[in-house]
Amino acid sequence: MAGRKRVFRVVTRAADGSLRIQDFHSTEPISKMHQQIGVEDCSTDLSLRGLPVFRGLIGPMAEGDHIVRYETPDVFEVLTKEWSMKKKPRGRTRTRAKSSGQ
Numbered sequence: 061m062a063g064r065k066r067v068f069r070v071v072t073r074a075a076d077g078s079l080r081i082q083d084f085h086s087t088e089p090i091s092k093m094h095q096q097i098g099v100e101d102c103s104t105d106l107s108l109r110g111l112p113v114f115r116g117l118i119g120p121m122a123e124g125d126h127i128v129r130y131e132t133p134d135v136f137e138v139l140t141k142e143w144s145m146k147k148k149p150r151g152r153t154r155t156r157a158k159s160s161g162q
Contacts (some may be wrong), residue, residue, distance in 0.1 A: 069123060071131045079135065083127075087112050090130065 067083050070090060074080040084090060086132060094114035103109055103120075111120045119130035131139070 065126065067127045069127050069129045070117065071129065071135050073132065073135060090114060090117075 065085060068087055068090060070082045070084070070093075072080045072082075074159065086156040091112065091114070094116050095161060096112045097115045098113040100108050100111045100113055100120055105122050108120045108122060108128065113120070116132065117130040118133060119128070121129045121131075123129040
C-alpha cells in the first residue's frame with residue numbers, strides 16, 4: 061500500500077436492514093465508536109499487520125489495493141453466506157487420452 065492513502069471502511073446494518081458503508085482516512089474515528097482490543101499480528105496479508113482490532117467488528121480485511129475493511133458480525137455472517145452460495149462456473153473437464161501401449 062505504499063504511495064497510496066488507505067481508506068478504512070466500516071460496514072454495518074442501517075435501521076432498515078440495508079448495508080451502511082462509512083469510509084475514513086484514519087482509524088481514529090473508528091476508535092471513538094469501538095474500543096480497540098489489540099492489533100492484527102497474524103494476517104498472511106502483511107499490509108494488515110499492526111492495524112487495530114476493534115471490539116464488535118470483524119477485521120481488518122483487505123478490500124482491493126488500498127481499502128481496509130471492518131464489518132459487524134451480522135454483516136460478516138450474511139456476506140460470507142452469500143459469497144459461499146454463489147455458484148462457481150463449471151470449467152471444462154479434460155480427459156487424458158489413453159495411450160495405446162505401443
